[in-house]
Amino acid sequence: MLRISKLTDYAILVMVELNDSHGEVISAHALAAHTEMELPTVSKVLKLLAKAGLVRSFRGINGGYSMDRPAGSISVAEIIAAIEGPIAMTECSVEVGLCSQEEVCNLRSNWRRISSAVARAMEGVSLAEMSRPMRRPVRQLGPELKIATLNS
Amino acid sequence: MLRISKLTDYAILVMVELNDSHGEVISAHALAAHTEMELPTVSKVLKLLAKAGLVRSFRGINGGYSMDRPAGSISVAEIIAAIEGPIAMTECSVEVGLCSQEEVCNLRSNWRRISSAVARAMEGVSLAEMSRPMRRPVRQLGPELKIATLNS
DNA sequence: TAAAACAGGACTGATATGGTACTATATTAG
DNA sequence: CTAATATAGTACCATATCAGTCCTGTTTTA
Numbered sequence: 273m274l275r276i277s278k279l280t281d282y283a284i285l286v287m288v289e290l291n292d293s294h295g296e297v298i299s300a301h302a303l304a305a306h307t308e309m310e311l312p313t314v315s316k317v318l319k320l321l322a323k324a325g326l327v328r329s330f331r332g333i334n335g336g337y338s339m340d341r342p343a344g345s346i347s348v349a350e351i352i353a354a355i356e357g358p359i360a361m362t363e364c365s366v367e368v369g370l371c372s373q374e375e376v377c378n379l380r381s382n383w384r385r386i387s388s389a390v391a392r393a394m395e396g397v398s399l400a401e402m403s404r405p406m407r408r409p410v411r412q413l414g415p416e417l418k419i420a421t422l423n424s
Numbered sequence: 425m426l427r428i429s430k431l432t433d434y435a436i437l438v439m440v441e442l443n444d445s446h447g448e449v450i451s452a453h454a455l456a457a458h459t460e461m462e463l464p465t466v467s468k469v470l471k472l473l474a475k476a477g478l479v480r481s482f483r484g485i486n487g488g489y490s491m492d493r494p495a496g497s498i499s500v501a502e503i504i505a506a507i508e509g510p511i512a513m514t515e516c517s518v519e520v521g522l523c524s525q526e527e528v529c530n531l532r533s534n535w536r537r538i539s540s541a542v543a544r545a546m547e548g549v550s551l552a553e554m555s556r557p558m559r560r561p562v563r564q565l566g567p568e569l570k571i572a573t574l575n576s
Numbered sequence: 577t578a579a580a581a582c583a584g585g586a587c588t589g590a591t592a593t594g595g596t597a598c599t600a601t602a603t604t605a606g
Numbered sequence: 607c608t609a610a611t612a613t614a615g616t617a618c619c620a621t622a623t624c625a626g627t628c629c630t631g632t633t634t635t636a
Binding site for chain 1: 425426427428433436437440460500504508509510511512513514515518528529531534537538541542544545546548549553554
């Protein structure tokens with residue numbers, strides 16, 4: 273199904289929630305309550321997000337997390353990458369030497385292209401856009417989406 | 425990492441191999457030999473591809489598989505879908521009622537959009553393009569790739 | 577100094593995946 | 607007509623990955 277992991281899904285939820293209170297510091301505890309998820313799970317996600325620099329963490333009493341970048345400048349791709357690592361469809365798209373078939377298989381460059389096309393698709397959607405529900409009926413993606421032809 | 429499954433990767437390899445002998449019927453055994461993969465694995469993949477209508481199967485002595493559509497008309501997206509099912513990033517992108525958080529979460533429509541953008545990215549690459557190695561150095565995907573803005 | 581909150585890592589159970597095997601059915605050569 | 611060959615369908619198991627939890631240590635402040 274080519275899906276993101278649940279943890280990544282949670283991460284988006286948490287970021288959306290965090291974004292609702294602009295710049296405020298919120299504890300993992302409070303975030304867990306708001307999102308109706310378990311504290312340990314929320315904590316795990318927040319640690320990963322903090323490590324990736326998507327949220328700022330504050331220790332001690334009254335500590336917690338806050339966003340220090342505007343939601344419009346954070347893409348869905350970044351959040352996914354923070355939790356799952358680089359967006360790549362195959363091992364060989366990440367770096368050379370990971371796949372044993374590399375000598376025989378000449379698909380590597382093609383996969384890299386597809387991966388980066390997919391990454392681009394998700395870089396085009398910001399957290400700000402995820403934050404508000406879509407009010408109007410979904411309009412089909414139009415011909416704006418094109419992929420450069422391979423081998424060109 | 426947002427990756428496709430190994431089985432899907434195999435499927436592409438097998439399709440590329442099958443495409444090399446235009447229209448000829450090749451047994452799973454022969455395909456396994458050419459791709460240096462195990463017969464049971466190749467068989468499994470071929471069965472899925474046959475069920476999806478991407479290859480034609482022939483039983484009995486001299487049986488095997490053949491492509492009956494030109495490689496240019498088969499997209500990577502189709503092959504992925506044949507093995508993994510619909511291309512969707514989250515449960516809720518597939519259909520209503522799969523996710524317990526559906527009432528609380530208003531991300532569904534956004535996820536559907538992202539999923540279809542990703543799908544489109546892969547629909548744009550044909551098996552024919554995957555079949556030949558890229559000879560010239562990879563040119564970066566240019567600004568041809570755009571995504572319609574959400575909420576628009 | 578004690579309480580609150582994050583950091584980091586380890587551990588476990590569940591789930592999904594990859595890979596294999598077995599039985600049934602179809603086809604055709606002889 | 608029969609035997610050989612090849613796919614169809616299904617079931618199975620081992621393993622890897624993931625989700626979720628917990629524990630210990632560190633930082634901060636009331």
